[in-house]
Amino acid sequence: MSGSELIALGILGVVAPALPGIAGKTKSLLTGRRGPPVLQLYADLRKLLGKGAVYSRTTTWVFRAAPVVVLVTLFVAALLLPVDGREAPARFTGDLVAFAGLLALGRFALVLAGLDTGSSFEGLGASREVTIASFAEPALLLCFIALVLVTGDLSLSGMLGSPLAAAWPRAGASLSLVGISLFVLLLAENSRVPVDDPATHLELTMIHEVIVLDHSGPDLALILYGSAFKLTLFGVLVLGVFVPRAGLSTPAALALLVAGLGVVAVAVGVVESAMARLRLVRVPQLLVGAGALALFATILQLA
Amino acid sequence: MTLVALGVALILLAGLAAVALAPRPAAGETLFRILFGAGCIAGALPALSVLSGATVPDLRLVPVTPFGPWVFGLDALSAVFLFTVLSVGAACAYYGLAYLAHERGHRAVAIAHLLLAVLVAALALTVVARAALPFLIAWEVMAVAAYLLVVLEHERREVRRAGMIYVVATHVGTLLLFALFAIWAGGTSDLSFSALAAHAPFSGARGGTILAVALIAFGLKAGAVPFHFWLPEAHAAAPAHVSALMSGVVIKMGIYGLLRTLVLFGAPPPWWGWLVLALGAVSGVLGVVWALAQHDIKRLLAFHSVENVGIILLGIGAGALGIAYGHPLIAVLGFAGAALHTLNHALFKSLLFLGAGSVIHATGTREIDRLGGLARRMPGTAATFLVGAAAIVGLPPLNGFVSEWVVYQALLRGASAGGVIQLTGLAAVVLAFIGALALACFVKVVGVLYLGTPRHALSTEPREAEPALIRPLVALAAACGAIGLVPVVVVPSALRVGSLVAGAAAGGLQVDAGAGPATAFTVGLAVSLLLGWGAYAVLGRGRERLEAGTWSCGYPTPTPRMAYTASSFAAPLLSVFRSFTGVRTHRSAEAFSTHASDPVLDGVLVPAWRGARTAATWVRQVQRGGLSVYLLLVGAAVVVSLLYLVVAGRHP
């Protein structure tokens, strides 16, 4: 793998915690509040890493393993993405399946950890999480298939790398549809409004937050960082579609990456301030809608 | 081939030994263990060598019955199934020894061991048979032995019912196979597979009929929707190790049959490929949805077999379409994925069934809603079960992921190829859907069985299963991990099978599924998981860690009854599907539960049978004993034949 990719990954790792902050700040400003500082999460992480941890008596090693698994899967997933817009550090035929598989593995661990506590609240969150995921995953794959059809390549590096840039002129419509549905998936997978409200304080309405109720100290730090990183990864996906950077020089590409991620975060914030949270039963419909967009994109590419 | 024969002989011998030494179980079971193991190894060795590219000569017996010689052979396709049969068979047999040990007093345990040996031997012979007669014989012996094992606990009514449904289904399948071979062979007297292959390609409707009959007959055995109705019943009724063998291996004989049919038949027409693909999609989705609705752990696992058969059918369908539309690469990948997933499913499904068996053994209940928190009581079982669950969901770096990845490749290549075949892309989406639902379902199972707190107070304090029950689990889990870690080793063999099935269409095309880089990925993932865990442990050292009760958001400490049950967990998903799966929910003041009824069995077959019975009883009025009636019937026969005489006389 070349230097630029490493730098790109590094940048990703560093800027990740800023994204939720940016989104939150945008929301606050748009709703006329000051809101927490953009870099709040960094501080929280530092504080949490310094603390000890409290474990429920009912939990087992599954509970402790979850944060690590989540984080590792996300890091490995990042290796499969052409973060710098050209070439991923690791690529192989059908690695898009691996990407989805990694997300699933992380989810598996996290949700089991939630159930491990035996609390009905976390069970409730776990149930909602897997329900939403069951609809998000096919939608994600549909997006990937559309990209496969556009680029004719079966690996993420190809789908989001240089072939994509070449494809914009002839397949612009499809690509923008795919981008939009990817953005919806970003909202869903990272439990943002309209699927979930990260700022809520009523356990019964939470999804992601409620699963990790019992995590504390370093574990919670890992989890918070992980969710921020996941948001960033999806940001990279969206960017990869909308802002192909294959042709650009490394610094330009990286600059665009950072800027783009910022834009995505702002966009998230805008959506959150503009929309209300959907009723849970409507969430599948939202995701099916996202899938429909991708399907439409696919059909445009058929024949 | 002689090695295989030796292996089969040894396995049968093991069974006989167990019966012969029934008075002294200890000795008998030791001998059984030794002979059975030896037999499995003897049979597995040639299978492995064939999978790695070697070839073994066929075994021809002089014709002792009509319809040509009895041929036995071992090609890559047979080899992968033979290996599956023997490896999983051994695990189940060993588990069975310990599992049935406590029943020695009041049940003919030795007979059960003999039957299991017969079953495994018959399975092995089924996959190496190369002529219609030995195939049919092995097939039926397998089915009957399986039936007798299913009704091992025949005092229970539902077991008898399940057995009845199963034995009828399988017998119908056998009759369809009669039809299949009869249609295929026409008037020729040689029914060896090579001779059958010589008949292809077929003109007109004959070929279509053959493929349709084959699909129904083998679909019945494989338990593909809508032929799945017998499967959950039978698998739930059987003892754990039998369920494991049936769900893992026996139903795979249907898959073997389909693939073998393709090998002999040559290129299928497109409609067949689409049909198989559709069946696969339907089986996959409905299988997992029905599984979500189950509370009986064994029924749940059984429905997941329907789901995985669906995944395998997706692979076969893609392969068939690949041949039909002239895309050898897709064909090879599809069949390879199907073959590999067959092996993988056999491994993790038997692992899961055996694990469930241990749980039932320890707790005395199959109701998952009554259980919980077993991970602390039975750590070994829990860990292996967790591996199996992750594997069946298709998570990297385990074997389920590898095979699904190959199937995905076939489907995606189909999507990116030109023409109608691009619709296979939708199948890929369905596959993703299936995977996500399976994840939901197994999160539910693992979470509710092993994690959290018990939902009900159990009569007996569950204890960890004895080592003899754990060892097979560990072995199977290890196998799942190994295959998942090094695709580069197994995928080429799978591709060999794939190109064998694709046959002429493949035309010696060298397929690289990218197993090398994939291996780098899986190994990398595994290593980084370990490193991450290590780092976490190191950094975590010396920190203060407190024990406390679960934070319950300010409510009083949660009682076990408050814990989230499987029914509640699955409810949101089921609410989406309730419309078309026959799942009903019952809400009562203090409890919420869902109940699933099988649309095919309870909706179609049972009513149809009732109707037939009523009709028959109505017709029976004839047999009311009146002598005059009897005589008049004879007279009627005379009159009718005389009329025929007149008619035939007119037009000689």
Next chain:
Amino acid sequence: MRLLALWAIPFATALVVLGAPVFRGRRVPVALLLVVAGAHLAVVASLWIVPTVPVFGGWLDVDPLGLTVLTITSVLFLVTAIYIVGHVRRDPPRSGRVFAGGLLAFLAAATVVALAHHLAVLWVGMEATTLAVAPLVFLRRDRRSLEATWKYLVVSSVGIALALLGTFFLASAQGGAGRPLLLPDLIAHARELHPAWLRAAFLFLLVGFGTKMGLAPMHTWKPDTYGEAPSLVSGLMAGVLTTCAFLGIARVTEVVAAAGLASFAQPVLLAFGLLSLAVAATFIIGQGDVKRLLAYSSVEHMGLLVLGLGLGGVGAYGTMLHLVNNSLAKGWMFLITGNIVLATGSATAGANRGLIRTLPASATLLVLGLFAVTGSPPFGLFLSEFTIVRAAIDGGHPWIAAVTLAALAIIFVGMAALILGIVLGEPPPAPTGERAPGAVKESSWLVVGPVALAAIVLMLGVYIPGPLQEMLTRAAMALGGRGP
């Protein structure tokens, strides 16, 4: 000489037994039965090795068809004789001499049928078998067995009378061509026979002997009779009597085939075959009595026999093979049923449950028999039924094949429901004072015979000895078909 001895010895013994005062009362001369049966089988075996010459001016002779039937008869009779040794100890018949005499007379009559090459002789023998069995059916002398005997007598007498008429038709068809009613001459001069009379003769012989065979719709006496007769007698009827009756039909079919009228015979045979299958399927559903069940199963198999005959080609071979398999399997099943009746007093679903616990050996054989009779591999019936299905498809009758398979499936459901229902489960609690379940002793005399039959049927599924194969093939050719 041997041909004479074959039927004369049993006949003479029968007369002695019936006449001799020593056999009054319940004592049964089992030793005598065994000796005669053994001798009979020995002579039959010698016929396989050393050919013989026709006697009585060609009235009696040996040909592949006849020898097959004769061998079935002999084997089944010996097995039954062995079974009787154990049976009479547990349940001696009302009258020993009627019992033994009837059996021996039956053997003699069946032998005559198998050897007859003169169709009138064949008829006489056939009628004799009917009459010889009647007293055996009637052995229990209670209302039910009376009714059974009466129906059996009247219906099959009428049938046999029709067969006699058919025989006379054949004679008038022959006119002066060749020696009257002698099979070889009939076949030799088949082309000179008057076609109209020949057709009529065929139909009447088919209906007449079909009544004895139990083809639908002339089968009605069968369940009543098999249900009430002692199981071992039912076994002989289902195994030997039906086979003899089929031989009668086969004989006239030989002539018809030789006369080139196969195209006339085929539709009738197919019709009777399919009707029998359908009737059996209808009546087997929800059947509650094992003996009646087996009776209907016998109707089914008779249907398969004429079906194969009608299909011709390899179907004729299938029919011959099925003839052997069916007889042996039926003997096996009825003898086992006899054990159940001995143990519990009846073979109904009401009176039996959990036999696997109380009568392990018999129950196991019963379950195996279920699979054998329903044509599951690797039992012999699988091979023959498969052959018949092949013949149907090969002969361009896919629908016949479909109907046949459907009927077989339904029949399997019906049989499995009853037999598995009584074999599995917990035995009913024993009424106080009786032996507890499991206490029933299975005498080896009662089991060895069925085991032997089962072994043969199993063998015929995986290995058909060369001589038998050749014999069946030649018989099939005689019936206008061919070997596999």
Next chain:
Amino acid sequence: MRDAAQIVLLLIVLSDLAILGTSRLSSCIRGLAAQGVLLGLLPVLIAPQLSIHAVSLALGTMIVKAVVLPWFLAWAIREAAVRREIEPIVGFIASQLLGALAVGLAFAIASRLPLPALPQPLLVPVSLATLMIGFIVLTTRRKALVQVVGYLILENGIYLFGLTQTESVPFLIELGVLLDVFVGVFIMGIVVFHINREFDSLDATRLTELTD
């Protein structure tokens, strides 16, 4: 001789109808005996010349069909001591009409049959008529004993047809046939006897215990 034979044949048809018509067991059996005598006469009458074969056949027939069997049946009635009326399922008039119909049908069929040169043209139609009437008696009468009579009439019909084939059927076999008939009826008689003992009546329609 031909017209003699013709008369005999017509008498046989009359006896058939008479048996159909009578309401008393005894007269029914008498009719049977009479028919037996007539049957016995026929072989002699139709034989081209008087042969041992014909005569002995006539004698055998007479003995069995005219003497032994009727006597035996009469004995059975006496033993059974049953009410002497025949209880028909189908009334006498109706069954006689049926019989007449049968006769007509028989002649119709016979006229279409491609008959070889026969010693006696009436033989075939009469035999068919007798056969059918026998069948009618079998199916329309309640008493087991009368059913036996019906069977015998049916048998007689076939015997009549057999007479067309006298030269082709050897005497030994004729004898065998007669013997079979005799034994058959004998056994039937015994069964009838036992039926009567068990059920205190000869009503065979009561025999309907055996059903599915």
